Amino acid sequence: MSDTAHHGPAASLRRIRLIAGHTLGAALHQRLALLLAITGAALVLGARWLRDFNFGAAELKFIADFGLGAIGFFGTLLAALATAQLFCSEIESRAADCVLTRPVRRWEYLTGKFAGVVALLTLFVLTLVIVLGVVLAVRESQLGATLAPLPVFLQACALQWLKITLVAAMTLFVCSYAGSALFASCAGLLLALVAQLRGFAGGGSWAWLRVWPDLGLFDGEALLAAGHPASGGWLLSLAGYWAAYVLLFVALASYAFKRREF
Amino acid sequence: MPSAEAPWAVEFAAFAKSYPTGWTGGRIHALRPLTLQLAAGQVLGLLGPNGSGKSTTLKALAGLIAPTEGTCRIFGQAAGSDAARTLVGYLPEAPQFSPHQTGREFLHYCAGLSSLGGATATRRVDEVLRWSGLGEAAERKVGTYSKGMTQRVGLAQAVLHEPRLVLLDEPAGGLDPEGRLALNRLIRDLAARGTTVVFSSHLLAQAEEVCDRLVLLGRGRLLAEGAPAELLGAERDANPGPSRLEKLYLEKLHAHE
Numbered sequence: 452m453s454d455t456a457h458h459g460p461a462a463s464l465r466r467i468r469l470i471a472g473h474t475l476g477a478a479l480h481q482r483l484a485l486l487l488a489i490t491g492a493a494l495v496l497g498a499r500w501l502r503d504f505n506f507g508a509a510e511l512k513f514i515a516d517f518g519l520g521a522i523g524f525f526g527t528l529l530a531a532l533a534t535a536q537l538f539c540s541e542i543e544s545r546a547a548d549c550v551l552t553r554p555v556r557r558w559e560y561l562t563g564k565f566a567g568v569v570a571l572l573t574l575f576v577l578t579l580v581i582v583l584g585v586v587l588a589v590r591e592s593q594l595g596a597t598l599a600p601l602p603v604f605l606q607a608c609a610l611q612w613l614k615i616t617l618v619a620a621m622t623l624f625v626c627s628y629a630g631s632a633l634f635a636s637c638a639g640l641l642l643a644l645v646a647q648l649r650g651f652a653g654g655g656s657w658a659w660l661r662v663w664p665d666l667g668l669f670d671g672e673a674l675l676a677a678g679h680p681a682s683g684g685w686l687l688s689l690a691g692y693w694a695a696y697v698l699l700f701v702a703l704a705s706y707a708f709k710r711r712e713f
Numbered sequence: 714m715p716s717a718e719a720p721w722a723v724e725f726a727a728f729a730k731s732y733p734t735g736w737t738g739g740r741i742h743a744l745r746p747l748t749l750q751l752a753a754g755q756v757l758g759l760l761g762p763n764g765s766g767k768s769t770t771l772k773a774l775a776g777l778i779a780p781t782e783g784t785c786r787i788f789g790q791a792a793g794s795d796a797a798r799t800l801v802g803y804l805p806e807a808p809q810f811s812p813h814q815t816g817r818e819f820l821h822y823c824a825g826l827s828s829l830g831g832a833t834a835t836r837r838v839d840e841v842l843r844w845s846g847l848g849e850a851a852e853r854k855v856g857t858y859s860k861g862m863t864q865r866v867g868l869a870q871a872v873l874h875e876p877r878l879v880l881l882d883e884p885a886g887g888l889d890p891e892g893r894l895a896l897n898r899l900i901r902d903l904a905a906r907g908t909t910v911v912f913s914s915h916l917l918a919q920a921e922e923v924c925d926r927l928v929l930l931g932r933g934r935l936l937a938e939g940a941p942a943e944l945l946g947a948e949r950d951a952n953p954g955p956s957r958l959e960k961l962y963l964e965k966l967h968a969h970e
Contacts, residue, residue: 456828457799469825473811480813544809549870552775552803552880553826554795713777 457554466555467563474537474567483532488575491525492582499590511590511598512675518583519611519671522576526615529575531639534568534622539632548713558705561623565701568619573612580608602680607671613693614669618643620700621664627704628711664696720789722878722909723751723774727783730769743769745933746783751911751926753788753877756904758920759913760962761930767913768806770930771880774911775803787878799827802871806882806913809863812856816847816866819855820873827874841869844902846895861892868899872908879903881912885919897923917958921945929965936965 456462478484498517499510541547550560584604591597598604622639629635643666650667652660668689674681725747731740744766751757759767772778773785776793790797810819817838824834842851845865850858855866864884871879881900885893893916900923903910914920920927921941929936929944937944944961 457795462828465828466826469822473814473822476813477811545805546808546810548775548777548803548805549808549810549823549867550826552777552798552801553823553874554798554828555826556795712779713772 463556463559466559467566470550470555470560470563471566471570474564475570478533478537478567478571481533481536483536484529484571484575487525487529488578491521491575491579494521495579495582495586498586509596511587511594511596514587514590515583515598515604515607515675516672518579518586519607519675522579522583522608522611523614523671525579526572526575526611527618527640527643530568530572530615530618531622531643532636533571534564534619535626535629535632535635535639537568538564538623538626539629539635542713543632545713551713557709557711558701561627561705561708562701565620565623568623569616572615572619576608576612576615580605583608599675599678600680603675603678606681606686607674610669610671610674610689613689614666617646617664617666617669617693617696617700620697620704621646624700624704624707627708664692668692719753720786721750722753722755722788723749723757723911724786725749725770725773725783726786728773728780728785729782730766730773730778731781742933744773745935747935748783749928749935749938751909753909754904754907755925756900756910756923757912757926757928758924759911759928759930760915760917760920761913761936762915762966764932765930766933767930768882769933770928771803771882771911771913774878774880775801799874800877802874802876802879804864804867804871804879804881804884807886808867810855810866810870812854814855815852816855816858816862816869817842817851819866820869823870823873829874837873837875841873844872845869845899860887861889864888864892864896868896872903876908878909878911881910883913883915885914885916893919917962921958929962931966936968937961 495518498514501517541550547560551557587598587604618639621642622635625638625642626635629638645660646664646666649660649663649665652658727746727748728744729742729746730744731742733739734741747770759770761767769778773780774787774792776798779793785792787797788800790800811822814822820838820841821834824830824838829837842848845868847862847865847869850862855863858866864887868881868884871881885896888896897919900910900912904925924941926938927941927944928938941958945958
């Protein structure tokens with residue numbers, strides 16, 4: 452094997468793709484993703500029959516809010532639990548040793564793992580968005596009313612995807628030094644909760660929380676309530692905000708993981 | 714004597730590894746300063762009880778841990794460096810591989826990570842499946858493998874990319890007598906091809922049978938090292954078999970207590 456075959460961006464990308472594919476394959480064979488997807492889909496399908504709890508909102512809006520809430524809630528659970536389990540189980544089983552003693556750099560391993568989890572979350576969100584879209588379309592035709600234009604609905608769903616992939620990046624950072632999947636899952640969920648409540652952080656002793664990402668910005672329900680598509684500039688700045696934090700968490704995770712001993 | 718052009722396959726120079734014990738400021742010495750060289754193509758057995766430093770020695774060579782003091786080199790390259798990792802194949806102790814993949818899929822994944830692709834990967838995967846005796850189980854899920862088969866697929870992934878140095882951590886762990894004999898055959902076969910092999914074991918008889926060099930470790934210290942014949946001396950002929958090696962090991966261990 453020539454030494455050049457191991458180096459360069461193309462070789463790195465190939466290894467990341469392999470690790471991502473392997474991670475996605477492992478995730479799809481776990482019951483966790485299936486269980487959360489089925490529960491989420493069942494709730495979305497059943498939203499119509501839960502409208503008695505709608506506190507006076509219109510039925511279509513209730514279904515949409517409920518559906519987006521289910522995607523956000525179960526997606527956050529999946530992001531934290533799947534990232535922790537897929538990462539830590541490979542380390543605990545020592546299978547990661549066989550990867551890391553090959554010409555695979557630690558950051559490539561982490562990035563591959565993250566890409567695999569992002570692919571899983573993308574499939575999860577797509578599945579629930581299709582279910583929600585069908586439920587809304589059926590009720591719209593039955594009621595003869597329209598909730599919001601399709602681009603608004605899709606933008607709201609995209610915001611949920613951004614939110615849960617950011618949770619996965621936070622959990623990946625914890626995994627880079629965590630000793631067990633249980634700890635990483637709990638810490639990941641706790642960090643996600645802090646990020647969800649970050650908007651409430653005031654001044655004084657809570658001011659330091661402002662460095663933490665604000666998941667409240669990725670509020671798809673508010674976008675739907677507005678009823679018109681968000682501006683391109685706002686979407687771009689939000690995507691930049693998301694990308695900056697994802698890069699930061701993956702970089703921090705790479706730094707910690709590079710120094711980790713097995 | 715190895716030179717700059719043909720360096721030692723393995724070279725520890727006052728390599729030591731210790732870990733902090735917590736708030737007390739104390740340290741646990743996993744491996745006291747170890748100086749050791751091994752020429753290419755030899756089989757080295759690391760012997761010792763639990764906590765003697767065998768796995769630490771192998772992990773240092775694999776680049777999974779960094780030294781507290783000293784250095785560790787593989788064919789002249791710092792262990793853990795990009796260059797060194799292309800030269801190493803590693804089987805960890807009691808590994809569990811992806812249960813959802815077949816043996817063949819798992820080996821193809823490992824081949825890809827070692828930059829083997831296309832026809833070369835397919836050829837090597839077929840070769841190591843045959844070599845490790847897993848040919849007929851290649852299409853079965855790894856999750857359905859017995860302990861011995863898991864160990865074999867682990868061995869197969871370690872030699873897949875034809876590394877110059879193969880590191881095996883307790884490769885005989887959990888194997889039945891037949892499996893151990895097969896493992897001995899595979900290790901001898903690797904050595905016959907010029908591959909350097911370093912493995913750890915509790916099984917003194919196995920080590921004596923397949924090793925060119927033995928290293929006895931106890932509580933992180935090097936107790937003795939040399940060829941089996943050197944270590945056992947003339948008494949080996951008078952008292953052949955593992956019992957003599959066990960006796961020697963216990964003598965060395967107690968001498969340091």
